[in-house]
Amino acid sequence: MPKLFVDEAPPIDYYATNLLTLIKDVENQYVAILNCAELDFARRVYSLDADSVRLYARLVSRTRPLLRLTKLRYTEVRSRSDAMAELVAVGLVHWCPATDLNGLLDGWSMVELLHLFPEIKPIKPKSDYVHQVIDHFEFDSVVTRLQEHDPWVVLNFAELLVLYQLLFFGDPYQGLSTFVLHDLGRLRFEKYQLPAKRRLFADRFALDAYLDLLRVTEIVRDLGPCPDRSAVALLPCLWHKSAHRLLERRRSRTLNRLARGFERAGNFDAALSGYSRSSLAPARERKVRILNKLGDVEAAKELATEMVRRPWTTLEMEFAYRSNKISVPNQPIPQTDVPLFGSQPDSIEHHALGQLTKCLGTGWHLENQFPMGLFALAFWDWIYAPIDGVFVNAFQSGPIDLFWPDFFSARQPRCEDPLQHIDLLSEKLLRTHHDKNGITNRLINWSVLTQPRLERIVEVIDPIILCQVLSIVRESLEEARAGFPDLTVLYEPGRFEFVEVKGPGDRVQNNQKLWIRRLLERDIPVRVMRFSVT
Secondary structure (H helix, E strand, O other): OOOOOOOOOOOOOHHHHHHHHHHHHHHHHHHOOOHHHHHHHHHHOOOOOHHHHHHHHHHOOOOOOEEHHHOOOOOOOOHHHHHHHHHHOOEEEEEEEOOOOOHHHHHOHHHHHHHOOOOOOOOHHHHHHHHHHHHHHHHHHHHHHHHHOEEEEEEEHHHHHHHHHHHHHOOOOOHHHHHHHOOOOOEOOOOOOOOHHHOOOOOOHHHHHHHHHHHHHHHHHHHHOOHHHHHHHHHHHHOOOOOHHHHHHHHHHHHHHHHHHHHHHHHHHHHHHHHHHHOOOHHHHHHHHHHHHHOOHHHHHHOOOHHHHOOOHHHHHHHHHHHOOOOOOOOOOEEEEEEEEEOOOOOHHHHHHHHHHOOOOOOEEEEOOOHHHHHHHHHHHHOOOOOOOOOOOOOOOOOOOOOOOOOHHHOOOOOOHHHHHHHHHHHHHHHHHEEEEEEEEEOOOOOOOOOOHHHHHHOOOEEEEEHHHHHHHHHOOOOOHOOOOOOOEEOOOOOOEEEEOOOOOOOOHHHHHHHHHHHHHHHEEEEEEEEEOO
């Protein structure tokens, strides 16, 4: 049952309790590797009286950096002025700081600014009006008018709170709102074993390295799809492979993204340098493509040969075969060409589904929710098995190692293989769906793979076929996340098909070809339905 209700006020110490729970848990787990400033942050929070910690817990949940006092009205805070005074005294907030007038003025509406600065003629957009205010008035004059109208505060140590949230959730993008969503019943999490010691980072070196990686990742993301040549300076920050697997995956993913940007921008030397240091696909494939483009055919062939000998993924191996002009026996992909009359529909998939089920059957646009959702139901016990180091808090939608290559080998000794009992598979899928429906899981969307749809699936598709689909997923869980045919179409027991839909000018991608070939190898009905303009 939810602990919070939308139309009811939360318990008076609700937000404060969540904040203290997070800080205390992190301190208990990481006290040996937190530095003095980080521990001092916790001490400052602990020193607050009840009213002040209630206000602070509310402030840290706000998204805007500038917090105006008139906007801070919380029923659980008995004396806002006294609480704010204590927060200022202990240094957790800064009273009325003003270093950037642009950012400061952005915190006021246009109506308020027109009232505060009547000397400036109204103009649009707001940014132009703000520039006029800055040009017309002295810095101190602007700050004084704003402060007299409505004082503001800014959080100190915001980066330390982010660090505590990272160490608690194990995810840089998860925060205190997780408590609220969970207690409202909007997020439910599986109950799994949490060891007494569950540090994500064993030492300070690993923690600092990860924080550095996060900063570089954000910079790379902000650069956009085509970074300029100055971004080459970021490569040394990503140069050295890490023995810590979590760090290595983030390093290589960031490196691949940066190198791909260099490739798009035509900076091939930088792209080759980046791809050469990555340990994740598709780094080597992209490198072969660049080498061929530059005319270095021998180097490209040598790398492709190495990819054939020691492939990182199936997609990479197939690319290497094609690059080396080695033919791989594959069944031709069945294709149905369909003329498209009139204007192109908003959804070509729904248009195709309507045609396929016009006379018989039902179907849905499930895409990868079909194999991944079924996998979650069949391997639920594997996903939440008590493996050391994969669960660090009670709010995870899956283990940290879910898509790592050794996910299955780490669980093999303690988990029963559901694919060994084909006659029980359909029952297991339905039972798990009934028992776990609504629990947040990275592999299944309950609103897409609903109970009625699952019941129809197991009624029409033989358990042997479902087992074969799941065996494909198990071969490479991460690679299977994309490329499954768009439509799952069910006609009658024993008659079904998976259909990839392509509109005019669209083509079948490599990961889609891989899924289709794997299905064909197992005699599972699949085809491409291609629409063309008449």
